[in-house]
Every structure is written in structure tokens, then in C-alpha cells.
Amino acid sequence: MQLLLHRIQFEQDETAFREFYKENVFKLFQFAFAFIQNKELAEEIVNDVFLSLWNQRARISDIRNINVYLYVSVKNTAANYIRKNNSRKNIDLERIASDHFYLSPDPEQVLITEELKKIIEQSINQLPPRCKLIFKLVKEDGLSSSEVAEILEISYKTVKTQLTIALQKLEQSLRPSLKEYRFRLR
Amino acid sequence: MMDHSRILELMAKKAGRSASQEELRELELLLTQFPEYGFFAEVLHSLKGSRDHFERNIPREELVDHGWQHLSGKLNLASGQEQPVSLHPPARVVRGFFGVPARWASAAILIALLVGGALYFRSTYTRSIPNPENKVAEVHYGKTSQLVLPDGSRVWLNAGSRLVYPGHFSPLRREVSLEGEAFFEVTHNASVPFLVHAGKLTVRVLGTRFNVKAYKEDADIETTLISGKVQVMINDDPDKKITLSPHEKLTVINPPKQESSRHYNPAAINELKYQVQVLPATTTNSFTETAWLENKLVLSNEDFESVARLLERKYNIHVYFENSRLKQERISGVFEKENIRQVLRILKMTTRFDYRLEGDNQVYLY
Numbered sequence: 001m002q003l004l005l006h007r008i009q010f011e012q013d014e015t016a017f018r019e020f021y022k023e024n025v026f027k028l029f030q031f032a033f034a035f036i037q038n039k040e041l042a043e044e045i046v047n048d049v050f051l052s053l054w055n056q057r058a059r060i061s062d063i064r065n066i067n068v069y070l071y072v073s074v075k076n077t078a079a080n081y082i083r084k085n086n087s088r089k090n091i092d093l094e095r096i097a098s099d100h101f102y103l104s105p106d107p108e109q110v111l112i113t114e115e116l117k118k119i120i121e122q123s124i125n126q127l128p129p130r131c132k133l134i135f136k137l138v139k140e141d142g143l144s145s146s147e148v149a150e151i152l153e154i155s156y157k158t159v160k161t162q163l164t165i166a167l168q169k170l171e172q173s174l175r176p177s178l179k180e181y182r183f184r185l186r
Numbered sequence: 187m188m189d190h191s192r193i194l195e196l197m198a199k200k201a202g203r204s205a206s207q208e209e210l211r212e213l214e215l216l217l218t219q220f221p222e223y224g225f226f227a228e229v230l231h232s233l234k235g236s237r238d239h240f241e242r243n244i245p246r247e248e249l250v251d252h253g254w255q256h257l258s259g260k261l262n263l264a265s266g267q268e269q270p271v272s273l274h275p276p277a278r279v280v281r282g283f284f285g286v287p288a289r290w291a292s293a294a295i296l297i298a299l300l301v302g303g304a305l306y307f308r309s310t311y312t313r314s315i316p317n318p319e320n321k322v323a324e325v326h327y328g329k330t331s332q333l334v335l336p337d338g339s340r341v342w343l344n345a346g347s348r349l350v351y352p353g354h355f356s357p358l359r360r361e362v363s364l365e366g367e368a369f370f371e372v373t374h375n376a377s378v379p380f381l382v383h384a385g386k387l388t389v390r391v392l393g394t395r396f397n398v399k400a401y402k403e404d405a406d407i408e409t410t411l412i413s414g415k416v417q418v419m420i421n422d423d424p425d426k427k428i429t430l431s432p433h434e435k436l437t438v439i440n441p442p443k444q445e446s447s448r449h450y451n452p453a454a455i456n457e458l459k460y461q462v463q464v465l466p467a468t469t470t471n472s473f474t475e476t477a478w479l480e481n482k483l484v485l486s487n488e489d490f491e492s493v494a495r496l497l498e499r500k501y502n503i504h505v506y507f508e509n510s511r512l513k514q515e516r517i518s519g520v521f522e523k524e525n526i527r528q529v530l531r532i533l534k535m536t537t538r539f540d541y542r543l544e545g546d547n548q549v550y551l552y
Contacts, residue, residue, distance in 0.1 A: 109232035140235035145202025
């Protein structure tokens with residue numbers, strides 16, 4: 001990633017930019033869709049952010065955290081759009097779309113029955129939108145709690161609490177099976 | 187089952203990369219006491235998003251390609267816009283968003299750029315996207331070239347190399363980016379470090395003479411220091427800094443680019459291998475690494491495949507191995523004024539192979 005950014009900044013390398021785009025666009029698109037719920041608009045918003053990054057490429061190395069930068073840009077751009085075209089004033093994290101986030105145990109990494117897999121997926125899907133978004137940003141996109149806090153403009157403590165809640169819900173749904181696994185461990 | 191909230195809290199902290207060392211140890215201890223949570227941790231660890239699809243029937247690839255198609259058309263148009271930029275993400279202000287006025291504005295910019303762009307292309311020799319801030323020096327095969335940077339530093343570029351440097355250096359650091367091979371004589375300025383970005387490496391110097399060899403197609407990246415002091419950083423691993431003393435050479439193995447860099451693998455960084463060698467003492471103070479500056483080609487026990495690449499650059503030819511076993515042959519020798527036919531004839535004396543020349547620049551080895 002660092003190498004790509006170097007090439008973009010110092011060599012105006014469009015191929016590097018394309019690679020950078022392909023690596024990052026999907027998660028940002030999913031993020032934008034949570035706020036905007038329209039595929040075409042979400043794409044426009046994300047592309048607008050990438051375009052502005054390209055225009056500012058000479059100063060890329062001054063960006064403290066490129067990941068945070070991208071997510072915050074997407075969120076702010078989406079918020080601008082909503083404010084302009086909607087009666088709703090601000091993004092309400094409790095009312096975002098989160099059905100398009102799928103998280104599921106990777107059967108290649110953990111020995112698990114199809115049934116248990118379904119239970120886990122279902123339990124994640126039932127998380128409240130904000131909780132699910134935070135869980136997704138940490139587990140799937142690999143952001144840290146403090147990065148998530150900065151991006152969503154909520155406190156670090158809230159992120160931590162929401163993550164713990166997600167784990168509690170997951171654990172509750174798994175508890176009957178956990179006992180079984182405990183038995184199997186012996 | 188005991189109160190498990192502590193385990194979950196610690197797991198949440200670990201997932202968010204905010205757990206301290208003590209907390210990680212505590213979690214480990216708890217997991218040995220309650221092994222059933224080990225399975226839970228495993229499940230948690232294995233969770234992944236279905237990155238292949240967006241909503242059941244839209245493949246990720248399609249979405250990404252579609253988006254890039256839309257974006258790529260706008261890149262060139264916008265690149266000349268020298269808007270005052272802030273590095274803060276776009277603020278939440280209301281602005282013309284894909285509205286009609288914005289479209290007019292971009293049409294105006296397009297016209298200005300067509301005119302400006304044409305002038306720009308005539309005045310520089312860059313093939314990249316116009317950016318008034320950066321200059322590109324490119325040397326084709328069969329040639330070498332010399333240039334002076336804005337700070338007075340001198341650079342010799344070897345055949346098939348490309349140097350990108352700014353028209354003005356920032357007061358904070360002098361940065362250039364290199365593909366290929368160059369020898370640098372950097373003017374001393376202790377307060378403004380000079381940085382060379384080359385492939386996976388960044389070489390940081392204060393004032394010194396050194397050679398950097400970082401051709402994309404080569405297996406290794408080399409940095410050789412003649413005088414002064416340089417620090418080499420491996421970009422993927424910022425903590426790894428190697429300081430070179432005069433007459434030392436650093437070789438970093440340049441792993442072939444992985445197709446799916448999407449699957450960024452931190453373990454791969456540790457596999458990046460490097461070694462520091464002291465150059466053999468010479469009386470004349472001329473080293474193999476910098477022989478190209480005197481238009482010499484010095485080969486000391488190198489494999490034929492690498493030699494072929496050196497010849498390609500120096501003589502602007504293409505070398506094809508019809509017999510791939512030849513690639514491993516070891517070759518030594520010094521060439522200076524010889525033309526490519528003479529070089530091949532001399533090589534034939536020590537290595538068993540034959541060649542044929544086609545056109546001006548195709549060499550077949552068999």
C-alpha cells in the first residue's frame with residue numbers, strides 16, 4: 001500500500017492508482033451504501049473521493065492515516081449529499097442500512113458444521129445497524145477501534161462497548177453449541 | 187459457566203487492536219482456563235466478509251471495474267487543476283454536487299487543459315500525466331545520461347532508467363523516485379535530507395556518493411555507497427533501517443510482484459531478504475557497481491540471464507534464449523569499447539553457445 005502511494009505521489013502512476021482503487025473501493029462502496037442506499041449514488045460518492053485524492057496526490061504523504069482519510073471522506077461526502085437532497089439533516093447511525101454486510105466463518109479456517117455456520121451468520125445479521133457496522137469495520141475491514149471511533153465520530157468507549165455487545169450476542173447464540181464443543185474437547 | 191463478560195470484553199479489545207500487553211496475557215490465561223472459549227475465539231478469528239459479492243447477484247469484480255471505468259475518464263481532465271488543497275477530508279459543507287454548474291465548470295477546465303496540455307507536452311519530455319510540479323528524465327536502452335537536480339546534486343542515469351524529481355525541492359526534504367540504475371552525487375545539506383524511492387527501498391542521505399540499481403525486471407535491488415553515509419529503509423517494513431558505510435553494498439531480493447496484492451500478507455515482509463557486503467578492495471577505486479559510469483561493463487561470475495539484461499540495456503538489443511539451459515552459465519569479463527558482435531564473440535570463447543543476429547537488435551542464443 002505504501003509503495004502504491006509512493007508511485008502515485010512521485011510518479012503520477014495511473015496504474016498504481018488503479019491498483020490502489022481496486023484494493024480499496026469495495027469496502028468504501030459498502031460503507032457509502034450504508035448511508036445512501038443507492039448503488040449509483042454510492043459509486044459516485046466513492047469515485048468523487050478517489051478523484052479528489054488523485055488531484056491532491058502531490059501531498060499524499062502528508063495524510064496521517066490514509067484509511068481513516070478515505071472513510072471520513074466518504075462519510076462526509078455522503079452526509080453532504082443527504083443534507084442537500086433530503087429532509088434528514090444528519091446521518092443517523094441507528095438508521096443506516098446494514099443488510100448488505102455479510103460476515104461468515106471461513107470453513108477453511110475453522111472446523112464447523114453447516115448448521116453452526118448458519119447460527120453465527122444469523123446472529124450477526126440480527127445485530128442493530130450501528131453495532132453491525134462497527135463490527136464489520138473492525139472484523140472485515142481491519143480497522144482498529146480508535147480508527148472506527150474517529151471515522152464515525154463517536155467515542156472510543158462506544159466502539160468498545162458496541163464490539164463487546166456484538167461478541168456477547170454471538171456468544172449467546174453459540175452457547176449451546178459451545179458446551180458441545182467443550183465436551184468434544186475432552 | 188462462570189461470568190464470561192471479562193473474556194468477551196478482552197476479546198473485543200483484541201479485535202479492535204486496543205488491548206494492552208497485560209490484557210492480552212490475561213486473555214490468554216482465561217482461554218486456558220475456559221477452553222470452550224478457544225473455539226469461540228477461533229470462530230471469531232475466521233469471520234470474513236463475503237467480499238466477492240455485493241448483494242447476492244452483483245459480483246465484486248463487476249462493481250469495481252464499472253466504478254473504475256467511470257473514474258478513469260475523469261483523471262486526466264482533472265490532473266491539471268491546481269486547486270488549493272487541504273489534506274483534511276472534504277468538510278461537510280454543501281457544495282455543487284454533480285449539478286449542472288459543475289458540469290459547465292469541468293467543460294471549461296477541459297478546454298484550458300487541451301491548450302495548456304499541448305504546450306506542456308512540447309516543453310518537457312515526460313510521458314506521464316502532466317503535473318507542473320514533477321519532471322521526468324528517461325534514458326532509453328543503449329544510452330546513459332547526466333543531469334543536475336534543483337539543489338545542485340548530480341545524477342548519472344544508466345540505460346533503461348527513469349528518474350522523477352520535482353522542479354523545486356520542498357524545504358523539508360529532497361525527494362526523487364527512481365526506476366532503473368543511477369549514481370548520485372548529492373550536495374551536502376544536513377538539514378534537508380535527500381530521499382531516493384526505488385522499488386521497495388527508500389535511501390536516505392544527507393550528502394554523499396552512491397549507486398542505486400532497481401530495475402523492475404531484475405531480481406535484486408542494490409545500493410552501493412562510495413562515500414558518506416546512507417540509511418536504507420525497506421518500505422514495507424519501516425522499522426527496518428540499514429545504515430551503510432563507504433564501500434558497502436546492500437542487496438535486497440526484489441520478489442516478483444504478486445498478482446493478488448489484495449491479499450496483503452504481512453508474513454511476506456519478513457521473507458524480504460537482504461545482505462550487506464563489503465566491496466573488494468581495489469587500488470584504482472573503481473568498482474564493478476559503478477563501472478557503467480565509465481561506460482564499462484564489468485561481469486564477475488554472473489549468470490548469463492542477468493548478463494543478457496545488462497547487454498540489452500547497454501546495446502539496445504533484445505536477447506532471446508532458445509536454449510534455456512544457457513541462462514545458468516556463469517560469465518566473467520570486462521567490456522569497454524567493444525560492439526555487441528565483438529562482445530558475443532568474446533563470450534563464445536569461454537562459454538559454449540552459439541548466436542545469431544536478426545535485424546539490428548535481435549540476438550538469439552542457442
